[in-house]
Amino acid sequence: MITATANGRNSVPAGPPAAKAAIRTEDLRKTYKSSRGDVEAVRGIDLDIPQGEFFGLLGPNGAGKSTTIGMLTTLVHPTGGRAWVAGHDVTRQPVAVKRRIGVVTQNNTLDMQLTVAENLEFRSRFFGLSKGVAARRAAQLIDAFGLSDRKNAMADQLSGGQGRRLMIARALVHQPDVLFLDEPTAGLDPQTRVNLWDILKVLHAQGQTILLTTHYMEEAEALCDRIAVVDHGKILAEGTLDKLLAEAGAETIVTVRYEQPVPDGLAERAGLADRPGVTKVETDGDQLRVFSGDPEGLLGDLVNIGAANGLHVRDATEAKPSLETAFLALTGREYRE
Amino acid sequence: MATTTQPAGIGTASGDGAQVASSIARLITDAPVPHPTLLKTFGAMMAREFRVLGRNAPSTFIRAVMQPLLFAFVFAYVLPKIGSGFGTGAGAASGLTFSTILVPGLMGSMFLMQGMFGTTMPLVMEFSWQRTIEDRALAPVPIRVLAIQKITAGAIQAFIGAAIVFPVVYWVHAPGQGPHIDVTSWFLLAAVMVFSSTLTASMGLWLGTVVDPRKMQMVFAVVLLPLTMLGCVYYPWSALHVIRWLQILVLINPMVYMTEGLRAALTPSIGHMPLWAIMLALVGGTAVFGYLGIRSFRNRVVG
Numbered sequence: 001m002i003t004a005t006a007n008g009r010n011s012v013p014a015g016p017p018a019a020k021a022a023i024r025t026e027d028l029r030k031t032y033k034s035s036r037g038d039v040e041a042v043r044g045i046d047l048d049i050p051q052g053e054f055f056g057l058l059g060p061n062g063a064g065k066s067t068t069i070g071m072l073t074t075l076v077h078p079t080g081g082r083a084w085v086a087g088h089d090v091t092r093q094p095v096a097v098k099r100r101i102g103v104v105t106q107n108n109t110l111d112m113q114l115t116v117a118e119n120l121e122f123r124s125r126f127f128g129l130s131k132g133v134a135a136r137r138a139a140q141l142i143d144a145f146g147l148s149d150r151k152n153a154m155a156d157q158l159s160g161g162q163g164r165r166l167m168i169a170r171a172l173v174h175q176p177d178v179l180f181l182d183e184p185t186a187g188l189d190p191q192t193r194v195n196l197w198d199i200l201k202v203l204h205a206q207g208q209t210i211l212l213t214t215h216y217m218e219e220a221e222a223l224c225d226r227i228a229v230v231d232h233g234k235i236l237a238e239g240t241l242d243k244l245l246a247e248a249g250a251e252t253i254v255t256v257r258y259e260q261p262v263p264d265g266l267a268e269r270a271g272l273a274d275r276p277g278v279t280k281v282e283t284d285g286d287q288l289r290v291f292s293g294d295p296e297g298l299l300g301d302l303v304n305i306g307a308a309n310g311l312h313v314r315d316a317t318e319a320k321p322s323l324e325t326a327f328l329a330l331t332g333r334e335y336r337e
Numbered sequence: 338m339a340t341t342t343q344p345a346g347i348g349t350a351s352g353d354g355a356q357v358a359s360s361i362a363r364l365i366t367d368a369p370v371p372h373p374t375l376l377k378t379f380g381a382m383m384a385r386e387f388r389v390l391g392r393n394a395p396s397t398f399i400r401a402v403m404q405p406l407l408f409a410f411v412f413a414y415v416l417p418k419i420g421s422g423f424g425t426g427a428g429a430a431s432g433l434t435f436s437t438i439l440v441p442g443l444m445g446s447m448f449l450m451q452g453m454f455g456t457t458m459p460l461v462m463e464f465s466w467q468r469t470i471e472d473r474a475l476a477p478v479p480i481r482v483l484a485i486q487k488i489t490a491g492a493i494q495a496f497i498g499a500a501i502v503f504p505v506v507y508w509v510h511a512p513g514q515g516p517h518i519d520v521t522s523w524f525l526l527a528a529v530m531v532f533s534s535t536l537t538a539s540m541g542l543w544l545g546t547v548v549d550p551r552k553m554q555m556v557f558a559v560v561l562l563p564l565t566m567l568g569c570v571y572y573p574w575s576a577l578h579v580i581r582w583l584q585i586l587v588l589i590n591p592m593v594y595m596t597e598g599l600r601a602a603l604t605p606s607i608g609h610m611p612l613w614a615i616m617l618a619l620v621g622g623t624a625v626f627g628y629l630g631i632r633s634f635r636n637r638v639v640g
Contacts, residue, residue: 032640075474076640099373099477109472113389122388125381126476128373137369144360175368202358206365 022086022178022209023049023072029080030067030233041067043233044081049211049226051177054204056224057213058323064233065213066106069182072211073103086177099127102171106182108163110155110170117142117151120170127174134173141169145199161192168199179203181212185219197222217323229327236330244326251279252295253319253328256302257287258311270305280329286314291329373477379486382473386490401451401498405443405505412439413510436516438607440506441599442570444499445533445592449564451498452537453544456491460545461553464637474638484542484634488627491538496530521605525612529598532619536591539623542630546637568592573600575608594618 030042042064049055057065070076072085074094083090086100111119117138124134142151145165150158158166164184171179181200185193200223204210214220220227221241228238237244262283267273272281277294288306292298295318303313319325390397413436463470473483506516520526548556567587569577574597577584587593598619600609609615 070640073475075471075638095477095479098475099371101475103471103475105468105471107467107471109467109469111385111469111472113392114385118388122381122385123472124371125384126373126378126473127371128377128477129369129371133369140360140367141364144357144364146357172364172368174371174373175365198358199361202361203365206362208365 020050021048021084022051022053023047023055023084023211025072025081025083027081028068028071028078028083030064030071030076031079041233042071045230045233045235047228047235049209051209052207054200054210054212054223054225056220056227057211057230058215058217058220058227059213059230060215063215063230065215065230066182067233068230069103069180069211069213073101073180074098099174100177101180102174102176102178103180104164104167104171104182104184106186108167110158110163110166112154112156115152115154116147116158116166119155119166120173123170124173129174137173141172145169161188161195164188164192164196165199168196172203178209178211181210183213183215185214185216193219217327221323227323229323229330237326241323244323245321247326251277251291251293251325251329252321253289253291253325254295254298254302254316255287255289255319256299256306256316257314258306259286259314260311261286262288262311263309266305266309272305375478375482378476378478379482382476382483382486383490386486386493390494397494400454401447401501402505404450405447405502406509408439408443409436409506409509412436413506413514413516417511417514434510434514434516436506436510436514437518437604438571438573440502440516440518441596441603442568443506444502444599445568445596446565446570447499447502448495448533448537448595449561449568449592452491452495452534453541453561455494455498456487456538456541457545457553460487460542461550464546465550470638480635480638481631483638484631485627487634488535488538488542488630491541492531492534495534495537499530499533516604517606518603519605520603522602526599526602528616529595529602529619532616532623533595533598535623536595536619536626539626539630540591542634543626546630546633564590564592569596573597573607574610591618591622594622 025045025047028042028045028047029040032039032041045064045068047055057068059065067076071078072083072090074090074097078091085097088096088100090097111122114122120138120141121131121134124137125131129137142148145168147162147166147169150162155163155166168181168184184200185196188196197219200210200212204223212219212223224241226238226240227244229236229244237247239247262285264283267281267283267288272278272288272290275292275294275298277292278290279293280291282289282291288302290298290302299316299318303316306313319328413434417435460470463473474480476483510516544556544560567583568590569587569592574584574587574593577587594610594615597609598612598615600607601612601615
């Protein structure tokens, strides 16, 4: 078991929301009741995201990211804690919150009975723009998102990437204070994904506050100012990429899997923890895992130590510092996408 | 001069990227300031319904016109022509054509069909796996306003569907078999039609939010068919006095009050139940099913 190094949560918000916070939560929780027992989807999340920040919730599927976004966008009722978006309480002032947010859900919620242009026009009118202004805004969005040749197509005739672009365009019609993106590039091809990243980078450069969830580590690395690593409904670590790496993943992780279980006490007898640079040694069934800032020669030594104790190597990996090693260090588990 | 030709290609390539970036950036800098109000959002949602209805107009029209057309054809043309015993009951005894009895009944069944289909079927789609309902749920109004909008849209379809019955029965009948319609009070007719529409649409909202979409077909069979068959479509309620237990049992059927209300407004020569009972059931039923429907709609939308 890993007892993680310094847990990255250094600020626990308390009291009313600060004026400049775009998103703030206090011990936010969601438990789904069901006949087969309660499911704790979110188990106490604290966030404090200032205006203008590009913030990422990173975690595997089922970590509680979508439920968290659901609560922040008023579509899921929290069962504990509080949350404010753009200064308004999500439970007590849901309409005020909805006026100030744009949401791109993970599922395709485009209005399939309308054309591309109509999707944008009617959304604009839902937000109180007059017919003429709505049509102009729709034209502006269609142009910027490269959908001009599809503007009269029905929404269900779009490709995956076009649909996703239209959903982002639609979320921007009313100039939201906060843009929520739930897994915006899931299921898209790499080229389309990079194109979407470019759009999001420009929006962020213009000062758009963005909260994004993703299970792609490279997406969080490429886009976000700050990242919260989430699993099992809790934030495991939070901070800039550099801070996360410094706290949890600055070491290289060398893992050797033997064909036999590792005997108790082997790591201690071999003095692995006393090697220069080693911060942690873990035995896990047939695996021996060493975290080290100085991995030179470590792999070979682990093979030799095994051989001297009658263990044959099945495979070995050396993971350079990255979000992936940070995740491994924090959870003791391989990252599952 | 030499520099103008050489970098042109590069200029265009990087110019495209820069152009896209600047048009994206302008979305933020050149954005109109929205001023949503409850009324504007509600109006926009209704406009969206009419756009979709207009686009599907041919299929909507066929769906709305087929039932009364076939009913009128069989009951007011075919059966009188072949001289079946149909229409020799209470109506015939007092010299009324069967089509006179049928008009209110047919309208009542149209309210039910159109109101429930018009409200329930879109909901089944919107709550299915992609949950497109979330699109409308994020509009800046309370969720109950969205539910009321759904009832309004369904009620308008029900109203139009029932109104289509008039021209159909006027044109489709055997010689001498036309309906004798005598509107005693336009106000009463309007009230009965409006509240019959809201009642069926409220029932549709409630059903569409409490029933598992996969079981919807079964529910239509179990709900729609008995309501129609036992909704006093083919006979006035008073004629049921010979089967006393059934006359009392059908009082739980909302459709009875629609058809009886229409009889009171359109064909007063046929006996009908007291007006107060009719209006109490139509208005009270709208309130009860509206409340239940809005509540279950909210529970389905906000998890």
